[in-house]
Structure formats: structure tokens, C-alpha cells
Amino acid sequence: MQRYFIYLAYDGTNYHGWQIQPNGISVQECLEKALSVSLRKEMRVIGAGRTDAGVHASLMIAHFEFDDESLDLDFLTERLNRILPPDISVFHVKKVRSDVHARFAARSRTYKYYVTTAKYAFNRQYHWRLYGELDFEKMNEAAATLFRYADFTSFSKVHTDVKTNLCEMMQAEWTQQDETTWVFTIRADRFLRNMVRAIVGTLVEVGRGKIDVAGFQKIIEQQDRGKAGTSAPGNALFLVDVEYPEDIFVE
Incomplete structure (x- = not known):
């Protein structure tokens, strides 16, 4: 499995924070849905941190794994931006080592x-x-x-x-x-x-x-x-x- 980093930004006004919540929409939920549609497979992402409800990010990083090392990352970035709501945007997607964790590897x-x-x-x-x-x-x-x-x-x-x-x-x-x-x-x-x-x-x-x-x-x-x-x-x-x-x- 190849691990990838997604670099994104979001306006947190309309979200109950980054992390998936049982009673409210989150940024993580929106990103996972967009990624699942783009890759035609149920996907999970792990963020570098957990922003609270209403908090914004001009740079958040999340990782996911996919069983294809030859993804067209520019195309994936464009596709995600088309699917995601206007208040969430993806800058780019990059390959990282399989042992690199978006949360725990951050300095x-x-x-x-x-x-x-x-x-x-x-x-x-x-x-x-x-x-x-x-x-x-x-x-x-x-x-x-x-x-x-x-x-x-x-x-x-x-x-x-x-x-x-x-x-x-x-x-x-x-x-x-x-x-x-x-x-x-x-x-x-x-x-x-x-x-x-x-x-x-x-x-x-x-x-x-x-x-x-x-x-x-x-x-x-x-x-x-x-x-x-x-x-x-x-x-x-x-x-x-x-x-x-x-x-x-x-x-």
C-alpha cells in the first residue's frame, strides 16, 4: 500500500471541527467522501491534528493509503477540488514513506x-x-x-x-x-x-x-x-x- 499526504485548507465556519462527529458534519467526513468517490473505494484519512468546531486551517495535512503507486496526483487534486464544497480546497497530493504518519510524524x-x-x-x-x-x-x-x-x-x-x-x-x-x-x-x-x-x-x-x-x-x-x-x-x-x-x- 502506498501512503499519500493531502495538503488542504478549509473555512471551519460550517463544520463541527476536523474529526468525524456523530451529530454534525466535519471536514474529515467531507474529505473522506470526496476521496472515496474519486478513487471508487471507501477511503479513510488521518489528519495532522483535530481543530475544534468553527476553527479554520490555511494548511492541514492528512494521509491515506491506496493500493496503486501510479496515481495521477495532479488529476486527483483537481478531481477532489471539483467534488469538495467551496470552503474546502486541496493544494496537492504527495507520496510519502509507508511509515510516515500525518499526526505522529509532525515535528x-x-x-x-x-x-x-x-x-x-x-x-x-x-x-x-x-x-x-x-x-x-x-x-x-x-x-x-x-x-x-x-x-x-x-x-x-x-x-x-x-x-x-x-x-x-x-x-x-x-x-x-x-x-x-x-x-x-x-x-x-x-x-x-x-x-x-x-x-x-x-x-x-x-x-x-x-x-x-x-x-x-x-x-x-x-x-x-x-x-x-x-x-x-x-x-x-x-x-x-x-x-x-x-x-x-x-x-
């Missing part, structure tokens, strides 16, 4: 979260509108303390099926995009369920002066989701990159 994942301090008709769907003054310098000071820790239980949804809440943080910073828009970029080897949104929500509390930097650290150390802030809305969150070793591809 890092990067998310971006967008907030705005102004009302603007054309970004309301993809930004979190915040009111009042925010101290982004303090928010960055608090974000920098994330590198001191590995256990992020305080920012994880409870009762999940993961075996560990340990993550290696590689990047966490706020940058100003324009006069009214700020972007939080966070990169780690793995993320817990709801983790990015919980971190953003808690950092906003720092920016509003409700939590100081020492208090933010204490929240992490308590390893209790109930101590952290409310999760930020999912509509402003994007998975933007997944990194893999360079030697995974097959010519």
Missing part, C-alpha cells in the same frame, strides 16, 4: 489567532472583536513565560483521551498587523484540546489587567483548567503550518 504545528479592536464589516467572521484598552506588552511578557513549562493541563479541555499533557513550546508571541489588528502566533510539537483558545483567553485577561504575569504563571503551575480564563472564540483561530522531516517524501 511542530503552528496556529495564529486574530484579534481586532475596531469594528470592520469584512473581518468579523475571522477576528475576535475586543473592547477597551489592551496591554499587548504585558500579554507578550506573560506569553514568554510559557517556555518555562511543559505541562499545560491548565489550558486543556478536561476528560480527553490523551496520555500526557506535556508539550514543547517553540513560539508564542503577539505581533501587530495593522493599527487595529493583532495576531498571536504559537508553535509547539503538539497541542492539547482547546489549548490555544484557552491560552489566548487567559492572555486577554492579562491585557485587561485582571491577571498579572505572576498570576498567569501561577495558573499554569496549578494545572487546573478552572483557574484559567474563558476560551477565546474559535472563529478567529487558524492552523497555518505543520512541519515534517525533509526525508519523508517518495519521488
Whole structure:
């Protein structure tokens, strides 16, 4: 069996997340149906991660296996794009080694979260509108303390099926995009369920002066989701990159 990577993007507004759900449509379900029609065989795909309901991806990667090493990958890409709904698009399909797993082989994942301090008709769907003054310098000071820790239980949804809440943080910073828009970029080897949104929500509390930097650290150390802030809305969150070793591809 030949293993393939699918590189895709999606607007998560109309979906109950990436993973197949019993009571709602998911991105994974749509992709599997399109792939099954294209290859005339029931197909399953495994994604690099699980985005929550309403969360977007400008780059998601999923793998599937097929008993044909000579697939016309350009034709398959075009066919998938014709079948998939307008809010899911495939960039390309690539051959990878049979031992490469879209989720477990990933070295890092990067998310971006967008907030705005102004009302603007054309970004309301993809930004979190915040009111009042925010101290982004303090928010960055608090974000920098994330590198001191590995256990992020305080920012994880409870009762999940993961075996560990340990993550290696590689990047966490706020940058100003324009006069009214700020972007939080966070990169780690793995993320817990709801983790990015919980971190953003808690950092906003720092920016509003409700939590100081020492208090933010204490929240992490308590390893209790109930101590952290409310999760930020999912509509402003994007998975933007997944990194893999360079030697995974097959010519």
C-alpha cells in the first residue's frame, strides 16, 4: 500500500471541527467522501491534528493509503477540488514513506489567532472583536513565560483521551498587523484540546489587567483548567503550518 499526504485548507465556519462527529458534519467526513468517490473505494484519512468546531486551517495535512503507486496526483487534486464544497480546497497530493504518519510524524504545528479592536464589516467572521484598552506588552511578557513549562493541563479541555499533557513550546508571541489588528502566533510539537483558545483567553485577561504575569504563571503551575480564563472564540483561530522531516517524501 502506498501512503499519500493531502495538503488542504478549509473555512471551519460550517463544520463541527476536523474529526468525524456523530451529530454534525466535519471536514474529515467531507474529505473522506470526496476521496472515496474519486478513487471508487471507501477511503479513510488521518489528519495532522483535530481543530475544534468553527476553527479554520490555511494548511492541514492528512494521509491515506491506496493500493496503486501510479496515481495521477495532479488529476486527483483537481478531481477532489471539483467534488469538495467551496470552503474546502486541496493544494496537492504527495507520496510519502509507508511509515510516515500525518499526526505522529509532525515535528511542530503552528496556529495564529486574530484579534481586532475596531469594528470592520469584512473581518468579523475571522477576528475576535475586543473592547477597551489592551496591554499587548504585558500579554507578550506573560506569553514568554510559557517556555518555562511543559505541562499545560491548565489550558486543556478536561476528560480527553490523551496520555500526557506535556508539550514543547517553540513560539508564542503577539505581533501587530495593522493599527487595529493583532495576531498571536504559537508553535509547539503538539497541542492539547482547546489549548490555544484557552491560552489566548487567559492572555486577554492579562491585557485587561485582571491577571498579572505572576498570576498567569501561577495558573499554569496549578494545572487546573478552572483557574484559567474563558476560551477565546474559535472563529478567529487558524492552523497555518505543520512541519515534517525533509526525508519523508517518495519521488
